[in-house]
Amino acid sequence: MTPLEFFLAGTMSAATVFLLAALGELVAEKSGMLNLGVEGMMAISAAVGFVVTYQTGSHLIGFIVAGAAGIGISMIFAIVSITFLANQVATGLAVGILGLGLSALIGKNYESFTVTAPASIQIPVLSDIPLVGPVLFQQNIVVYLTIVMAILISFCLNKTRLGLAIRACGENPKAAESLSYSVFKIRYGAVAFGGLMAGFAGAYASTIYTPLWADGMIAGRGWIAVALVVFGTWKTGRIFLGAYLFGMVSLGELVVQSFGLAVPSQLLTAMPFIVTIVVLAIISSDRARLRLHAPYSLGETYDGSEPQ
Amino acid sequence: MQSYLKRFKKIVFTTLFAIGAFNTSVSADTLSIGVLLPSPIADVGWSNELVKGFNGIKEKYGDDVTLNIVENIQEGPDADRIMNKMVGDGNKFILLGSFGYMNSGLKLAQRNPDVSFIHASGYKVADNFSPFTAKYYEGSFLMGMAAADLTKTKKLGVVGAYAIPELISTINGFALGARSVDPEITVDIIWLNSWFDPAKAQASAKALIANGADILFSNSQDTPSVVTVGEEAGAYVFNLNGSMGEYAPTKYLGVVKTDWGPFFSASVDAHLNGSFVGRNEWLGVDADVVVTEEWNPDISAEMMAKIKAVEADITSGARHVYDGPLFNQDGEQVVAAGERLDDGGILGIDWHVQGINTPLPK
Numbered sequence: 001m002t003p004l005e006f007f008l009a010g011t012m013s014a015a016t017v018f019l020l021a022a023l024g025e026l027v028a029e030k031s032g033m034l035n036l037g038v039e040g041m042m043a044i045s046a047a048v049g050f051v052v053t054y055q056t057g058s059h060l061i062g063f064i065v066a067g068a069a070g071i072g073i074s075m076i077f078a079i080v081s082i083t084f085l086a087n088q089v090a091t092g093l094a095v096g097i098l099g100l101g102l103s104a105l106i107g108k109n110y111e112s113f114t115v116t117a118p119a120s121i122q123i124p125v126l127s128d129i130p131l132v133g134p135v136l137f138q139q140n141i142v143v144y145l146t147i148v149m150a151i152l153i154s155f156c157l158n159k160t161r162l163g164l165a166i167r168a169c170g171e172n173p174k175a176a177e178s179l180s181y182s183v184f185k186i187r188y189g190a191v192a193f194g195g196l197m198a199g200f201a202g203a204y205a206s207t208i209y210t211p212l213w214a215d216g217m218i219a220g221r222g223w224i225a226v227a228l229v230v231f232g233t234w235k236t237g238r239i240f241l242g243a244y245l246f247g248m249v250s251l252g253e254l255v256v257q258s259f260g261l262a263v264p265s266q267l268l269t270a271m272p273f274i275v276t277i278v279v280l281a282i283i284s285s286d287r288a289r290l291r292l293h294a295p296y297s298l299g300e301t302y303d304g305s306e307p308q
Numbered sequence: 309m310q311s312y313l314k315r316f317k318k319i320v321f322t323t324l325f326a327i328g329a330f331n332t333s334v335s336a337d338t339l340s341i342g343v344l345l346p347s348p349i350a351d352v353g354w355s356n357e358l359v360k361g362f363n364g365i366k367e368k369y370g371d372d373v374t375l376n377i378v379e380n381i382q383e384g385p386d387a388d389r390i391m392n393k394m395v396g397d398g399n400k401f402i403l404l405g406s407f408g409y410m411n412s413g414l415k416l417a418q419r420n421p422d423v424s425f426i427h428a429s430g431y432k433v434a435d436n437f438s439p440f441t442a443k444y445y446e447g448s449f450l451m452g453m454a455a456a457d458l459t460k461t462k463k464l465g466v467v468g469a470y471a472i473p474e475l476i477s478t479i480n481g482f483a484l485g486a487r488s489v490d491p492e493i494t495v496d497i498i499w500l501n502s503w504f505d506p507a508k509a510q511a512s513a514k515a516l517i518a519n520g521a522d523i524l525f526s527n528s529q530d531t532p533s534v535v536t537v538g539e540e541a542g543a544y545v546f547n548l549n550g551s552m553g554e555y556a557p558t559k560y561l562g563v564v565k566t567d568w569g570p571f572f573s574a575s576v577d578a579h580l581n582g583s584f585v586g587r588n589e590w591l592g593v594d595a596d597v598v599v600t601e602e603w604n605p606d607i608s609a610e611m612m613a614k615i616k617a618v619e620a621d622i623t624s625g626a627r628h629v630y631d632g633p634l635f636n637q638d639g640e641q642v643v644a645a646g647e648r649l650d651d652g653g654i655l656g657i658d659w660h661v662q663g664i665n666t667p668l669p670k
Binding site: 114211216219255262 | 348349350351352353380465471496497498499500501502504505506507508510511512514515516517518519521530531532533536555665666667669670
């Protein structure tokens with residue numbers, strides 16, 4: 001594999017971690033639920049996914065259980081903030097910290113254990129094309145499924161009745177309620193979906209991207225996913241772009257270093273953050289449009305269904 | 309509602325009291341040792357080696373010694389808070405397990421003259437504060453010779469945590485060892501700027517291999533992240549501190565192991581009989597603290613003999629890794645032939661030797 005192939009192929013697998021989690025958070029936020037616990041949800045799912053994969057030898061089972069764990073912990077957030085109307089920011093942070101702590105506990109006896117990553121797909125002819133083959137046609141199946149997922153979510157949010165209902169809950173829950181949508185159910189569903197996707201992101205991180213368990217291995221990637229949703233102005237396409245951009249620059253850093261170019265490595269380490277923020281800030285610099293895309297009731301609790 | 313609140317308050321206060329009571333119950337006859345570690349204790353790695361260093365003391369003193377270990381604490385406010393609490397809880401001997409604990413640890417030592425501190429990887433000294441470091445560069449020099457024997461591309465790769473003197477001197481030693489065998493060899497480094505990010509460490513290892521490296525040096529990763537990549541990609545790989553050979557059954561080049569046992573035991577004994585004096589403890593092959601082993605059978609017998617001869621010379625003091633002539637990356641002579649870089653020069657080293665491609669981050 002040449003450095004260029006490594007760079008481009010690595011970008012796709014690195015971006016997948018961010019994209020999975022950010023897509024889930026997008027759906028939750030579109031329904032008005034600001035869940036800041038993504039880091040914790042990813043950590044706990046990474047631990048659970050790793051333990052299950054290690055014990056069963058099946059990545060599929062690991063993913064399923066990790067997804068379930070993600071839903072499980074997101075339900076704590078949902079119950080507290082939707083049913084009991086607690087502040088979403090505080091609840092999300094608390095659940096995130098809980099998730100980080102639990103992940104350390106669950107993974108305690110598996111510290112530094114490894115599993116084998118599943119083999120990448122091989123397509124006859126296509127995978128053998130120089131450059132294009134290794135980059136586009138030799139990735140793990142999850143990388144492709146995540147891209148399909150991004151398209152499906154974009155379609156669902158913008159073109160379907162369900163998407164309209166989710167967005168209505170995020171814009172004006174009272175109006176959604178008066179159109180006889182159940183804000184309660186839709187928000188629960190959106191948060192659960194966010195948990196599921198964070199779960200997949202965690203499992204991908206601990207069993208495929210870096211197939212080992214170590215406490216703290218998510219290392220801030222959940223927070224980047226949350227940031228990508230905001231900087232991507234709640235648009236699937238931009239979030240996709242942001243995730244790939246971030247993955248690309250963070251791998252570019254390593255390639256540049258290995259070439260021995262005279263750039264300070266501290267600056268290179270900061271580059272992914274700088275570049276992603278600058279690019280996304282530029283493309284979303286139109287404040288009117290930004291306001292148009294930000295869910296109007298994001299982060300607000302809704303108790304309209306209860307008697308006043 | 310009122311009574312419920314009252315009951316809740318009572319429970320909270322009782323719990324807090326119970327926790328408080330637990331912590332102050334350090335009796336005077338026993339020695340409590342506080343251990344602060346930067347990463348989780350696993351079956352392998354830095355933290356595990358430090359904890360293992362206390363095994364001899366536990367055997368010797370049995371129940372008279374208690375170890376209070378707090379693991380996985382990032383350098384910064386959290387670490388400051390916890391080391392202060394350790395002293396407050398009555399721990400009289402404290403191990404600080406990371407470079408970045410140095411400044412706040414030193415302040416704490418100055419405020420508490422009755423507590424003895426040993427501090428990993430640092431360089432600041434006080435009467436009751438001893439920094440300790442292993443001369444890893446002696447081991448990495450030998451690994452460099454082995455690497456030179458096995459490399460085909462003549463490119464070696466290093467995944468480094470932070471560009472601090474301890475790591476720089478180790479990587480320099482690796483390059484010097486390799487180039488003592490074959491001066492055409494070059495070394496590439498990727499600095500993670502993090503002590504702990506397994507995903508980034510693996511991506512870095514892959515980047516180095518993509519760039520042609522066929523030998524990897526995992527410099528201070530506490531997880532087998534780089535080692536597993538080496539095995540998968542067919543690049544020989546070695547690491548410091550503790551063996552990770554089980555993660556690379558065929559491609560493990562060897563380990564530069566540290567055995568802290570003798571040093572820790574001596575320090576605790578000195579503390580107990582009141583003779584603890586803070587000084588720079590810098591321990592190498594001759595003190596049996598740095599041990600190279602688990603050599604890969606692919607290394608030629610001829611080279612193994614050379615390695616053993618050099619190791620014997622380093623132990624006896626006949627040879628030193630930083631013997632001149634030494635050149636920096638720009639080809640300028642830093643140490644003349646017949647001279648030797650002094651200890652201060654190595655402990656504070658801020659330049660790379662010739663043959664390392666990557667510029668040093670300033």
